[in-house]
Amino acid sequence: MDFEFSPKVKDLQQRLLAFMDAHVYPNEHRFEAEVAANRAKGNAWVPTQVIEELKAKARAAGLWNLFLPHSPRAPEGLSNLEYAPLCEIMGRVHWAPEVFNCSAPDTGNMETFERYATEEQKDKWLEPLLKGEIRSAFLMTEPAVASSDATNVQCSIRREGDEYVINGRKWWSSGVGDPRCKIFIVMGKTDTEAARHSQQSMVLVPAGTPGVKILRPLNVFGYDDAPHGHCEVVLENVRVPAANILLGEGRGFEISQGRLGPGRIHHCMRSIGAAERALEYMCKRLSTRVAFGKRVSEQSVWHERIAESRCMIDQARLLTFKAAYMMDTVGNKIARAEIAMIKVIAPNMSTKIIDWAIQAHGAGGVCDDFPLAYMYAWQRGLRLADGPDEVHRNTIAKLELGKYAG
Known part of the structure; x- marks a missing residue:
């Protein structure tokens, strides 16, 4: 490579x-x-x-x-x-x-x-x-089920003539709070009797369709992420044309896997950028503060943390590059282990380094005079977004065990 x-x-x-x-x-x-x-x-x-x-x-x-x-x-x-x-x-x-x-x-x-x-x-x-004229939202996660397993979604998408009728409750629907959001991609079930991974479908729901009700924005560690937002949404007898189905009935799980691969690695790329900036903040702060007669940057514990931060960032970056390379050359399915690994590694790495940067800033690190508190909240949330750590570790372990199956 x-x-x-x-x-x-x-x-x-x-x-x-x-x-x-x-x-x-x-x-x-x-x-x-x-x-x-x-x-x-x-x-x-x-x-x-x-x-x-x-x-x-x-x-x-x-x-x-x-x-x-x-x-x-x-x-x-x-x-x-x-x-x-x-x-x-x-x-x-x-x-x-x-x-x-x-x-x-x-x-x-x-x-x-x-x-x-x-x-x-x-x-x-x-x-x-x-063109950047509108924005969009993706509605998959639901409050009533463990949505880390996408086959658990209960939102109903029922065919009636030339329309689909949608009923369900979604949350963490990113982007719904933005008034420029004009289209929702909604995942639900069209056939509960089909094979487990063929029950789900995705349908397009224009914002403002009758029956769509935004209940509330959700906070992450106290941040509502306005004006973008992550909201809880109820869909009650929402009707859309049958032509609004994506790819066809029963293809929703397949689409979700194709969608989440690039999304996961994009999140990881951004996590590395956040970690780099946190390390920059850490080094600058430590070099300008004096405690107990010498610069804080001269304390050995901070040498350890700075060195560890650099190692962690560069390791995560190289594995991200490998995952990206494989996605480009052999496809997302074959690269699924690398995508899963970086999705675990990157946000864990970034939250650790941001946490050290907060510590380096003392009380200032937890207030909004610096971007670190918000960065931490966002990066900690990424350990759940697009699949929690545990799901990705499970994938990695199964693939590893499969190499030695008799």
């Missing part, structure tokens, strides 16, 4: 780093101030002006839709391995990926449309998503 980046990727790295320095980092406090101001007015779910301004700059700079490979509708899309170092850079600021139209859940949903939608569905939903 050759992880030397092409001249094209190196150029994109430099341009993206320059964009972050010029436009993203200087606007971090402006973003937070806009959200706080909107919340004070009674509605935190208003898109920020700063991101909309930066989107135009990113498009003009040719830093747009970099995540989507092999799509004639997005010729600028890169392979997974090419995208990896760029996604890492975006991950240094939690809202930065949206600036480049590379944020979840839209990236996973656009991958889903590209792979599994009809041309008519692509024209209606993929095109405006690629």
Whole structure:
């Protein structure tokens, strides 16, 4: 495996780093101030002006839709391995990926449309998503069942003539709180008597369809992630045209596996970026604080933690590159062990390093004067998103045991 980046990727790295320095980092406090101001007015779910301004700059700079490979509708899309170092850079600021139209859940949903939608569905939903004109949501997880097993979903998708009727309750529906969200991809069951992995289907539900009710935004360690949001949603006798089915009845589990592979590795790439930034914060803070007569950076315990952080980040990065390389060359199914491994390793690594960075900042680390508390909350949540650690470890163990089965 050759992880030397092409001249094209190196150029994109430099341009993206320059964009972050010029436009993203200087606007971090402006973003937070806009959200706080909107919340004070009674509605935190208003898109920020700063991101909309930066989107135009990113498009003009040719830093747009970099995540989507092999799509004639997005010729600028890169392979997974090419995208990896760029996604890492975006991950240094939690809202930065949206600036480049590379944020979840839209990236996973656009991958889903590209792979599994009809041309008519692509024209209606993929095109405006690629242009950044709308946003989307993915509704799979349910409060009443252990959704780490996707076959457990109970949401009903029942065919009635030329329509599907949907009934169910979903939560952690990322993006639903955003007023620009115009389309939901909903996973449910069309046939409870079919084989276990053939009961599920995915259907497209336009936002605002009668019967769709957003109950509440959900907080992660006290953060509501406005204006994006993760919400609990009830679907009561929601009717959509039968043409809104994705790929066909009974194909939902198959689609979910195809969708989650790239989504998982994108999360891991961003986790590495967050860890790098936390290490940067840690080193700068330790070098500017004096305790017990010498700089904190001179205390041996911090040498140990800094060294361990560097080792952990580079290990995770290399395994992410390997997983991306395999996804590009042999496909997601054969790369499933590497995808599972990095999904366990990356968020565990990032939460550990962010935790040390918080400790280095003392009481300042747990307040919002620094981004570390939010970074920790987000990264800790990733140990559950797109499958909890335990599920991925189970996959890894089964694949390993299978090598020695008699």
